[in-house]
Amino acid sequence: MADPMRIRAQASGDKATVRVLMSHEMESGQRKDANGKIIPAWFIQEVTALHNEKIVMTAEWGPAVAKNPFLQFSVKAAKAGDKITLLWKDNRGDTRKDEATVT
Amino acid sequence: MQTRRETLKHSAVVAGLLASTGLFPQFAHAAFNKAAFDAKTVQDALKAMGPATLAESKDVTITGPDIAENGAVVPLGANTTLPNVKQLLILVEKNPSVLVAMFNMSDSIDTAVSTRAKMGQSSDVYAVAITADGKAFFAKKEVKVTLGGCGG
Amino acid sequence: MKLLTALAALGGCLLALPALAQKTTSQGIDEYRAMLQDGNPAELFEAKGEDLWKQKRGPKNATLEKCDLGKGPGVVKGAFVELPRFFADTQKVQDLESRLLTCMASLQGFNADEIAKTPFGKGEQSNITALATWISAESKDMRFNLPQSHPSEKVFYEVGKRLFFQRAGSHDFSCASCHGEEGKRIRLQDLPLLTKNPGDGVGFAAWPAYRVSNGQMWGMQQRLNDCYRQQRFPYPGFASDATIALGVFLGVNAKGAASVAPAIKR
Numbered sequence: 157m158a159d160p161m162r163i164r165a166q167a168s169g170d171k172a173t174v175r176v177l178m179s180h181e182m183e184s185g186q187r188k189d190a191n192g193k194i195i196p197a198w199f200i201q202e203v204t205a206l207h208n209e210k211i212v213m214t215a216e217w218g219p220a221v222a223k224n225p226f227l228q229f230s231v232k233a234a235k236a237g238d239k240i241t242l243l244w245k246d247n248r249g250d251t252r253k254d255e256a257t258v259t
Numbered sequence: 260m261q262t263r264r265e266t267l268k269h270s271a272v273v274a275g276l277l278a279s280t281g282l283f284p285q286f287a288h289a290a291f292n293k294a295a296f297d298a299k300t301v302q303d304a305l306k307a308m309g310p311a312t313l314a315e316s317k318d319v320t321i322t323g324p325d326i327a328e329n330g331a332v333v334p335l336g337a338n339t340t341l342p343n344v345k346q347l348l349i350l351v352e353k354n355p356s357v358l359v360a361m362f363n364m365s366d367s368i369d370t371a372v373s374t375r376a377k378m379g380q381s382s383d384v385y386a387v388a389i390t391a392d393g394k395a396f397f398a399k400k401e402v403k404v405t406l407g408g409c410g411g
Numbered sequence: 412m413k414l415l416t417a418l419a420a421l422g423g424c425l426l427a428l429p430a431l432a433q434k435t436t437s438q439g440i441d442e443y444r445a446m447l448q449d450g451n452p453a454e455l456f457e458a459k460g461e462d463l464w465k466q467k468r469g470p471k472n473a474t475l476e477k478c479d480l481g482k483g484p485g486v487v488k489g490a491f492v493e494l495p496r497f498f499a500d501t502q503k504v505q506d507l508e509s510r511l512l513t514c515m516a517s518l519q520g521f522n523a524d525e526i527a528k529t530p531f532g533k534g535e536q537s538n539i540t541a542l543a544t545w546i547s548a549e550s551k552d553m554r555f556n557l558p559q560s561h562p563s564e565k566v567f568y569e570v571g572k573r574l575f576f577q578r579a580g581s582h583d584f585s586c587a588s589c590h591g592e593e594g595k596r597i598r599l600q601d602l603p604l605l606t607k608n609p610g611d612g613v614g615f616a617a618w619p620a621y622r623v624s625n626g627q628m629w630g631m632q633q634r635l636n637d638c639y640r641q642q643r644f645p646y647p648g649f650a651s652d653a654t655i656a657l658g659v660f661l662g663v664n665a666k667g668a669a670s671v672a673p674a675i676k677r
Contacts, residue, residue, distance in 0.1 A: 159455065159459065160455075160458060162454045162455060162458060171369070175449065175450055177450055177451075177452055177454055177455055179452075179455045181626075182377075184355075184377060186355060186379075201291055202291065205368075207367060210367065211365070212365050212367040212368050213362060213363060213364065213365060213367075213368050214362075214363045215360060215361060215362045215363065215372075216291055216292060216295075216296070216360070216361045217359075217360045217361075218296040218356055218358055218359055218360065219356070219377075220351060220354050220356060220358075220359040220360075220376050220377050220378075221359060221360055221374060221375070221376060221377070222331060222332045222333070222374075222375040222376055222377050222623075222626075223331070223332075223377075223452075223626035224452035224455060224626060225374060225375065226334070226373070226374060226375045226450040226452075227372070227373070227374050228336075228372065228373040228374070228450070229362075229368055229369065229371065229372050229373075230368060230369035230371060231367060231368055231369075232366075232367055232368060232369065233367070323446075324439065324442055324443035324446055325434060325439045325442070326436060326439035326440060326443060327443050328440050328443050328444065328599060328623075328677045329623050329624045329677045331623050331624050331625075331626065332447065332623035332626075334443075334446040334447060375447075403439075405599060406598075406624075
């Protein structure tokens with residue numbers, strides 16, 4: 157299973173700013189190895205964000221998202237103690253799920 | 260203890276089918292829009308997403324540095340004050356595949372996202388907001404990319 | 412125009428007023444760097460390092476929680492800004508990464524020589540980098556205060572100084588070629604002067620760092636390795652006396668500077 161994400165969710169007013177760091181190579185499929193062969197694309201393709209078990213955002217990513225991706229978004233009607241869950245799935249079918257509590 | 264699959268099945272916000280993976284809901288389009296991500300121009304990427312029109316709008320903002328020291332990691336943000344926005348997209352015009360990321364909005368989040376993209380060279384970058392009525396609005400800015408020197 | 416002149420005279424620096432004044436490239440780069448500070452992928456390595464410290468591993472199936480980094484067994488906070496230093500148990504001056512090697516061997520039973528020969532980024536080397544990242548984070552913003560009380564520490568300072576200025580190799584470079592004068596740069600990279608305190612978060616105070624250009628986490632050992640490669644010298648070897656001596660020279664010169672490790676770099 158992939159390395160854990162770092163999720164920070166900070167409440168401010170009635171919203172929570174969520175910042176996520178994901179551990180992933182995000183290989184673009186454009187690079188060549190020492191023998192001149194293309195290094196196959198390997199990247200997070202689907203991202204889902206949940207707030208207290210409710211899906212609030214999904215995303216589709218291409219290989220142009222940077223390595224060890226960073227993502228930031230704001231959840232409405234969120235307060236300290238709420239749960240934020242992030243899931244990702246890459247083009248090889250690997251997945252990762254992590255949770256954090258809004259502080 | 261609930262499995263991940265069960266947890267998501269109980270999530271009721273989005274009316275729609277769970278994708279074949281059992282993990283991700285489907286919004287207005289099929290799971291992973293390959294055509295959009297293979298598109299080589301901004302126009303083609305939008306065509307693959309659906310909208311027939313694309314207009315510049317002061318209500319859409321693209322945030323990013325004027326100059327990126329290294330094209331491997333360029334912070335880019337898309338945000339809009341337009342109502343009824345279904346999707347936010349980030350595109351880099353001169354990348355081999357133009358579409359970097361596509362975010363599906365819901366009423367539960369602000370219509371603002373930030374991420375980091377790889378840029379092959381200096382290029383215009385676009386933030387596009389697609390509204391519920393199928394129209395697309397964009398903002399763009401130029402981001403110069405330079406490779407710094409060795410070390411540091 | 413009058414207003415702009417007056418404002419410029421006030422600060423003595425260029426005010427980047429959009430549409431009125433051209434932003435300099437240097438300011439643009441500074442803005443880019445500032446944008447990356449929040450959400451430094453080094454945090455992923457920090458988390459890994461913290462786990463590794465507390466995980467039972469190696470032939471002896473033990474954690475690193477009794478490792479003495481200079482302030483007593485298991486004391487991590489503040490240790491980073493006092494390294495390299497002399498250790499009584501090994502009778503050697505050691506930096507962070509060589510000390511981790513000592514602890515991984517003595518507490519966990521790993522083979523130190525094998526790890527020293529392992530390339531950076533592979534196997535246990537990547538674990539050492541993760542551990543170093545976390546340990547440096549535990550001293551973030553603290554000020555460097557390397558001890559210079561033991562005779563060996565003083566000798567290592569002098570050796571480090573000699574190595575810093577030693578010109579050799581095919582290009583006759585020394586560390587001082589790049590880092591021995593104020594105001595030098597290579598293309599867009601400012602080269603800090605390392606013969607004195609270059610300021611908070613600069614030079615010695617900025618490693619371990621995550622390098623965005625290759626998406627890799629680098630500790631000081633790898634940073635020195637790469638400097639030697641750029642000077643066309645063979646690398647003195649992981650955790651060798653030469654690299655530790657250079658660390659003492661740089662660290663003592665940086666006395667009082669605040670550590671920003673783990674940093675984010677180009």
